Amino acid sequence: MKVGHWTAAALLVAAACTAGAWGLGAFGTAAAQELTLFRIGTGSIGGTYYPIAGLVAQAISNPSGNCERGETCGVPGLVAVAQSSSGSVTNVKDIAAGRIESGFVQSDVAFWAYSGTEAFRDEGRQGNLRAIANLYPESFHIVVRRDSGIGSVADLLGKRVALDEVGSGTLVGAQLVLNAFGLTDDTIHVAYLKSDDAIERLVAGDLDAFFLVAGYPAKVIQWANENTEIDLVPISGPEISTLVEGNPFLHIDEIPAGVYDGVSGVKTVSVAAQWITRDDVSAETVYGILQSLWRGDARRLLDRGHAKGRVIRLETALEGIGIPLHDGALRFYREIGLTRRSDASR
Template sequence: MNRRLFSMVGAIAFCIAAGGVTLAQQPQFFRIGTGGTAGTYYPIGGLIANAISNPPGSRPCEEGGSCGVPGLIATAVSSNGSVANVNAIAGGSLESGFSQSDVATWAHAGTGIWEDREPVEKLRAIANLYPETIHLVASAQSGIDSVDDLAGKQVSLDEPGSGTLVDARIILEAYGLSEDDVEAHYLKPDQAAERMRDGAMDAFFFVGGFPAGAIAELASQHDITLVPISGEEAATVRDEYTFFAENIVPAGTYDGVEEEVTTLSVGAQWITSADQPEDLIYGITKALWNDNTRKLLDAGHQKGQQITLETALDGVGIPLHPGAEKFYREAGVLSE
């Protein structure tokens, strides 16, 4: 009887142990909300997702395999952009996402565009990534050379839920304009570019790293003007909203744009929820900054080269996730 009981206990213990091993080998999925497929968020999100992933059964990093988080399968998910990503993280339908620094800060504090909404107090930062350039693209045939010239024109401000729409409204206001002063449309940049090629759109806003795919494709087929956002009006924006900085688009970035253009930029940041496990975010942050990821970012996109550990905390206006904070302290980026 005792022997049978001992055997049963042993069998149960073995099953529990085996089950634990099986559970440990189960993949863990981690989504990164990005933006439209024609923008910069999406390809950068794909690069990062590939870098931090290490599916079950992959070869270890030291054997030439994945250098990501063991068992993690990360995916870049196309979305409407910053505001949509914040909402999705708050609602639990995304584990993480990209956001403009201004949108993330306002959402966390319940200020700015979030002042009439519940603050997203659990919003946390993983890293600042790169500066996002505010593009104001106009058809050369439209005669638009300044923001003032947008009055009465067909202008796309980007789709609802995007950070671009937020910034476009701020810029219009700085120049004494509003959505009522233009023929406003709310389209993704590739849709706006298509209408511009057809002669049905005079200008559109887009916030993203240059060169942006939709704009580069448009410029190769249609004469465009990259409208400067500078002078006293831009200085007013920078003074009122400290997330903005002066930004230069180099000459030749887009076909036909032969001179550098002064505009504004905001930081692109990778954000998550305080509810995500500390060990997971620590591993993800560590994987973001290893040598393998560095090679992928440098080779994968021009903006990838600007994603550096030295600038990982620049412009971060919300608390760091404890897992990310732990890594940055260990790396000496964040002091006591």
């Protein structure tokens, strides 16, 4: 068996659980199939990466190797799992080091890692990273208590603000926004907390604001909204226009009113969530994964499973990707006539 860092026994248990989720009910069949583990690094359980990766994992897994009519038919023998993590930066490092097979990563973080710039200037170039697909936009959220008196980014001066934990894409995104307004660790009281912990402290009144870069609606923000009165802070103004002009991976965005019950809509910025892997992952596996991901049955699964699942579309699968495609992905997209200019000579 190809078990990576998992033991054979643990992988068979995962296969049995996955088989049960599909109603296969035949552990013996799953056990007989040669199994390949394919981990998808995500973020905190309360964010958006984790539930979306769970849907993707369901769409591409097929531990039994069978495919009955009406089922979601994944890659025979593949057991895909969503694995929680600190976020984009950690996922990149784990993928590059071979600790996981793939992960969801912000487009800016993926480019910085591949080019060895910005957040990865000290780490150096991670040249073995490869793209599978662009997924959906991730919106920058600044969540505050409604009684905080915070109505703009500039109002964060002197406040207690959580920027997510070290290793997250939210942290590097939050620092970009704060720097654009001249705010630093010396001018705000910074806490490095994962979103689940930040939410609890906000609700308890021990925190004034927290950043989250995620596709909306984010589960942790919904939970906060159910337990205290919250607002979203707009991320806009000439400072943000300048920031977007200097960082092409950023886009002007909007979180509509009503995404979070009773919370007004705000202007903000976004980056793209992308699915990346490593160059030595089997081309046949990646090719099969994309065949499964873009099937009609997987489409129904994504559409029904999460609001951002509906935004994951084949026609935008190559948008904004700043690193090379994996060979298996390149083969798949070429066969269906979807290509990028940068791939023409490959």
